[in-house]
Amino acid sequence: MNNLNEELKPTKGKRTKTLFSKKKVLIFVLVIAAGIAGFFAVRGIVNGASAKDGLDLRTSVAIKGNLSVAVTGSGPAQSSSKKSVTASVNGTLLESYKNEGDEVKAGDLLFELDDSTYKTNARQIELNLSQAKLDYENVQQEIDNLTMIAPFSGRVTSLSIKEGDSVSANTVVLTLIDESKLKITLPFTENAVKNIKIGDDALLFLADTMETFHGTVTNIDKNAYLYTDGSIVCDIEITADNPGLLHENLTATAKINTVNAGEDEIFSLGSGILTYINKTPLKAETSGTVKELLVEEGQFIENGEIIAIFQNEGLLLTKESNLIKVNNLELQLEEALKEVENCKIYAPIDGLITNLKELKKGDQIKT
Secondary structure, eight states: OHHHHHHHSOOSSHHHHHHHHHHHHHHHHHHHOHHHHHHHHHHHHHHHHHHHHOOOOOOOOOOOOOOOOOOOOOOOOOOSOOOOOOOSSOEEEEEEOOOTTOEEOTTOEEEEEOOHHHHHHHHHHHHHHHHHHHHHHHHHHHHHTTEEEOSSSEEEESOOOOTTOEEOTTOEEEEEEEEEEEEEEEEEEHHHHTTOOTTOEEEEEETTTOOEEEEEEEEEEEEEEEOTTSOEEEEEEEEEEOOSSOOTTOEEEEEEEOTTSSSSEEEOSSOEEOEEEEEEEEEOSSOEEEEEEOOOTTOEEOTTOEEEEEEOHHHHHHHHHHHHHHHHHHHHHHHHHHHHHTTEEEOSSSEEOOSOOOOOTTOEEOO
């Protein structure tokens, strides 16, 4: 034995270095090409040993195959998973669907509790949430109304505010006039009105200058009334484009050209006053302080153009408060709906029911 140990001990000098080098090469070959190394490595080592020690070698054909190892053992059998099933909410037992020893699948309904109280609570929270959302939207609308926008193109008149002014809701801050169209209402005899229709051409005469311009019949009021001269008349509305020099409060008369009349032209029985079709007082829809005024008296502005921006810090705070309320109620509703769902108790895993307490309908179940 001692002799063998001595033989295995590495010697000093050049031979030791050579053996170490051979091992490094062998390892590298194993990693790179395990199949080839498996053959040549064994052959090289065995041949080397044979040459040195004079050993007889036996060879056989290499066969490629799989190495299979089986490990067996025994011990007591135990369930791999055990789950305790308890109620997540308090309630009255409505139904028990399984018994001791029953096999169940994950998701099978085991018990059902009375959920009426939880449903009532959830419905009340839903109502509160709907109201809170409505309150939030109303405040947001008020905040949006702090920006006053022109509802149509027109000229600014009667401007009554300046920057820094405090303005209450529904206060008229200016009047916007569309000067592009005018209208006039004139009396025509009841018999003549029978031959007039909407869309008929009309020629208007200015009383002061006798200038003329064309218009169109846009409304016929067939409610007849007695005129100052005793005639029975009906009112006709005529609308006309403004050629550029007209303004309201001018007096005019008209004649209507219609092919339905027995005569070519029908004249109004009296005169009327020209007015702008669209002359609208604009009101502040929300209380606030005028932060920016972007128009001035007599200025022509386009539809959708910003007129003024108001400021109201109280509305911004109310908005934030309402948003917090909405978020809290949404969380409450989520929890309330979970409580409704938890009134139905399901099997968490596949398995066998054991240690089932004796339960009957009407029992009060506690968490």
